[in-house]
Amino acid sequence: MNRRRIAVVTGSRAEYGLLAGLMRLLAADPRIELQVVVTGMHLEPRFGHTIEAIERDGFAIAARVPILEDGDSELASARSVGRAVIGLAEAFERLKPAMVVVLGDRTEILGAAQAAMLLRIPLAHIHGGEATEGAVDDMVRHAITKMAQLHFAAAEPYARRIIQMGEDPSRVHMTGAPGLDAIRDLRLKDAPELGAELGFPLEPGPLLLATYHPVTMDPTASVAGIEALLRALDRFPQARVIITGVNSDAGRDAVTGRIAAFSAGRANVLVKDSLGQVNYLSAMALAAAVVGNSSSGIIEAPALGVPTVNIGPRQGGRLRAASIIDCAEDDGAITDAIVRALDPAFRAGWPNPLSLYGQGDSAARIAAILAEAEPCLIKPFRDLGV
Template identity: 30%
Template sequence: MKIVSVVGARPEFIQAAPVSFALRREHHEVLVHTGQHYDDAMSRVFFEDLDLPAPDYHLGVGSGPHGRQTGEMMARLEEVLWKERPDLVIVRGDTNSTLAGALTAAKLHIPLVHIEAGERSFNKFMPEEINRLVADRLADLHFCITRRAVQHLAREGITEGVFFVGDVMLDAVRLYLPRALERAPALLERLGVEPGGYLLATVHRAGNTDDPRRLAGILNGFRAIPEPIVFPVHPRTRQAIARYGLPIAPHIRAIEPVGYLDMLALEAHARMILTDSGGVQREAYFLGIPCLTLREETELMETVEVGWNRLVGTDPQRIVEGWRFFRPPGPRPPLFGDGYAAERIAAILRQSPPRFGQHYRRREALRPPVRESVELIPLS
């Protein structure tokens, strides 16, 4: 089969690597980079760290408002799909690249596969939640990272073409952690921190960076924690800090974004991780590092329920209390599979290649009850 894989942002590069290796043993994969993340530190270095093949197409869309960015991706991706005529399109996660890939494939009647389907924060103010909902509604095959995601889809009436395969990000940790640990000593020495003697923080969600009160609350919480904090600063976050004139405390190592291997090394040796990133929450769980999530909700409630993740929002007091008192209880159940999700995905595509719209039909069991009496709403 010819498969077009759409990527555009950091988590998608990580997810793409194990899947690409598995697919290319027996399929022709065409890798399309939308350019959503275009900074070298957010894009090129990931391809190098992950040994990902260079994209066959780089759409060069860059940043911008959601509508304009997504629309430009769709226009350029449509040209690629017309030219390549793939048998299916793969999207992953919840970015604007995911949304653009899903909409463009559906408009051209190309079977769509969504990796990381069924994740829900139940917060529609998050642009990522809209992207998830649309991609899952359009997908012909849904590959879920947890059993909970399968249940979410079932509650929305999506029960066919749904597979619990595990998390390809766990595949990536299995594959790349040894290399990351090799470079850890030099990296930590350069940053002036010791293994287990620092916190690792990331902040990039628009809900946090675009609201000066929330971003100030996070930084004030960091300031009140008397422990070294390594803080790779996302370009959007750096711009917001400068725009709002927010100070960064001296004990916070505000560094440029790092590549995948360096990030994995920093995560593995941190005493605790503070983040608003879904991917970093998962990596913290894989590595057994306590995590404080700088949001009021998460798609990964399983990690909260088993005691390895705590939601602290952006209130400085809650952040400090989490730092002071949060201690995971012990074992980590295998919520995200066994690290061989990509192999399962490749096997399913080999055995049951999807057809466009194959599960989109009237089914008596999925139809809502008919309302026998529907009255006009009276005017008050």
């Protein structure tokens, strides 16, 4: 039997955590030959060299495609996309997949989509149709949607938006967010176990889990934003604070430098470039609040019943659960939002279920469709109301 070759592209620790469950299902399916293509931050020691985590999980790497330029300027980002198109096109030409699977809106994924399109390889896209008004990711995501033939949306409004962009409704599937699968399937660690592994006692708390990425639509705002967040965190000396690594977007060096300076000499603060999926979700489940501007505060934290303090415009446009407190990039506003998140009364009015992004069965639904879907390159534009 000829197995269907499906190439899954991953470029960052966060996105790999969302893809890992799907990759395991594809690898176990006798009808499918999984080809894992690794690029971007995974291959860089400065970002934790997280390809090692993929290999520890038992996946064979079909291709390694280094793309990141030195520096964190907009020009470096643009050059990295160019390298991604070239390197991933060469990898796809060698691997000859029947389909390429990508997730999200990172710039290296834009390169993967362009390479697949130009080589006439059908593209499947997970997490399309969403809006993040404060990030270049928004335009990247919608561009990938128009290059893809198969779509897996995390929520019904996002599926409608993909259709609104002219895509065939029969090829748009509302499967939920893959990040919720791990919450359901993984064994998360308790505070003593996680604290011992990190060498950072988590008790007494409260524990605050913080992530802050550059605001790519306004890079100058990133410095003001991280400084405001750090001033706010400093007002909770009784808290244990874990700050996770910054992504590779333009402006990262300034954000990383300020985090490093803040953590120096503060025994209640731990900075980790990469916690790994299990440790990250374990820390999130144990946290009194998730603070910052990461999508995990919008999607995964509500599924764990953890309050989120969402800072600034980066996640503007995403669906919001009742557990999310939006605030400006101002230390006073962030402080007030953290105080509110720590108040037990804040949780009292939450609906059940809280999550808006599915039931934790996304990977199985996506894998079943990928195994059966007929590859199709031609996609007429579907006008609405005509």
